[in-house]
Amino acid sequence: MTEDIHPYFRKKTPDELLEEIRESTMGKLKLYIGAAPGVGKTYKMLQDAHDLKREGIDVVIGYVETHNRSETEAQIGDLEQIPLMEIPYKGRIFYELNIEEIIRRSPEVVVVDELAHTNIRGSKNAKRYMDVDELLEAGIHVVSAVNIQHLESVHDIIQTLTGVTVRERVPDRFIQKADEVQLIDASPETLRKRLVDGKIYASEKIEQSLENFFTSTNLSALRELALREIADDVDERIERSSGALFDGPVGIHEKILVCVHYGTTSEKLIRRGYRMANRLNAELYILNVTDGPREAFSPIKEEKVKQWKELAEQFNAKFIIEEKNSRKPEVVIIDVAKRFFITQILLGQSARTRWEEIKKGSIVNAIMRKTSNIDIHIVADNRRN
Template identity: 85%
Template sequence: MPEEMHPYFRKKTPDELLEEINEGRRGKLKLYIGAAPGVGKTYKMLQDAHDLKREGIDVTIGYVETHRRSETEAQIGNLEQIPLMKISYKGRIFDELNIEEIKRRAPEAVIIDELAHTNIPGSKHVKRYMDVDELLEAGIDVISAVNIQHLESVHDIVRTLSGVAVRERVPDRFIQKANEVQFIDASPETLRKRLEDGKIYAPEKIQQSLENFFTTTNLSALRELALREIADDVDERIEKTSGKLFEGPVGIHEKILVCVHYGTTSEKLIRRGYRMANRLNADLYILTVADDHEPLSNAKSEKIKQWMELAEQFNATFILEKRNNKKPEAIIIDIANKYFITQILLGQSARTRWEEVKKGSIVNAIMRKTSNIDIHIVADNRRS
């Protein structure tokens, strides 16, 4: 297939080109993510900053939190530190990131620790990630760090795992803007030993932390959660560049699309898709197509309701598409490309608008116009 006809090789719209130009002017964000405090994110940031300095990069420290850990403090060395901004609040003086001074100094890169931090009232922005965003917009590269429990989307999971409601959180959309993400890992046993040795918290907090947040069970669960998030981030980055590197989805993260219509196999197909998704730890999508001008009958509306209930039960994404005068195979191909689907399930006995499946034309069209997608035809044995 010629490149210009392949769905992954299309001309970019003016808005997309403008966005690319703006992205080119924006600073780069590098994030260090850990499963818990004490894994060594700040230490690694400072270590890498020295490497950058030796390479001739103008790098400074905007804010670093050492928690009085001697090894981390020693790692600062001769790195330039931009003075913090003093803010008076309720009779006390607090140190906050000095955005204006960093912009005036205009280094090539700046280290800003504690990304999820909430700023003291009187600061320019409510949250530190907003400070970082302003610096990125100014064309300054930022190196920052955050723990997995501070991601907005995992808040409920972390609360269930640890019993702790994390107040300081960062929106996932900001994390997803990072140009590079590095996972800083340490085993639960290593973290507990560091805590016992006084290398993470002050002595008065050690025993309480060992018995609460820093239990082996909590740390293991947070570590797995962080690994999964990093794996998903890798999937998304590969998908975003797949138009340049691959002809279609690469299958690192399986995504299954079940195509249903108003026949006898629909619920069976959905259940089959769920079993496949469950075994493969895959995302599940359920697609049905509605005619442009034909109103839905009560029977069809009831069917759609049942499918939506199954989708909710199976944690699947339900997609109801209008035909818009498109052929069924064109709709399937569009959805497969949009969601980077790796496997498609079709019913063998589909009728009416989808009767082409039985003759094979839909399958042939999908195979001609997509790559790296497996197609499964599920026979109708009248048992669902």
């Protein structure tokens, strides 16, 4: 007789145990994300550093870029600053984060500004986020800051929106490993006023910035990107941490699953799903449950799949072909819905004549019984009874 062992209580492999030990000794990363320069990321980091110090936490400044803003400079106060490393390059002296000195000093928390910064040639690491990685490996907690335009995944969007090519970028995987992400927000009107008041850039750069990067349209778009990034981050953390606590999606990000078969309403379903996704700013998934492997498809079925894939590409949706094997269609739908944390499912009414389970009215009930927090929509066909 075999014993069923719950995955939470199974014996862990040596590699898994070593990884757990490694993670427990690593420092934690807190990130402040803003839509644009001047929202107050550095100011807020320094404020929080003072709060930590008052609580008896050993906190130091590894690197802070004040951009000569008097309010930010004043906020440094009596915080200990680790001397920067001097690196000569092409007849000049450059100042970079002093990793070795920070590790030698071994504080509990270090403030490291300008996460996307590219280090000068001769530095130990090419990018500052690599320096931060090293500090985390040494068990030091890091608080850092970055603007949304420096994320690798939004590079093309930023270039299209603003016409600016952002050369200093941070991989999304680095952002995703942060233990805490905090949005520092300011309205486009507030940012433009700060710019005019000389609180962001020097006077000679104000007019050019107002007409280029700091237009109201650009700042609004950047703010929306930042808000979406934080919302997605919250959603992903909830999904990762929910585990066995929740039987279904618990985040705030809508995800729509359209189930298509070889009836007359499949394209209508996909378009309806797209319109819903577009209104809700949701991710769209298209699922086709098959009886056998793709290689066994008839030319008619293959042509249908081709049409669905083209629509999926047009609507920026993820197209999924799932083989039934020994499962019932509703079980396949449930499995896919749980895998992708789907929040809404669209089914076609005409599919009732093709699947016995749907004809008996069981598929919707089965999905509702075996999931939670998922809305189910039945889209009527155009035929009269």
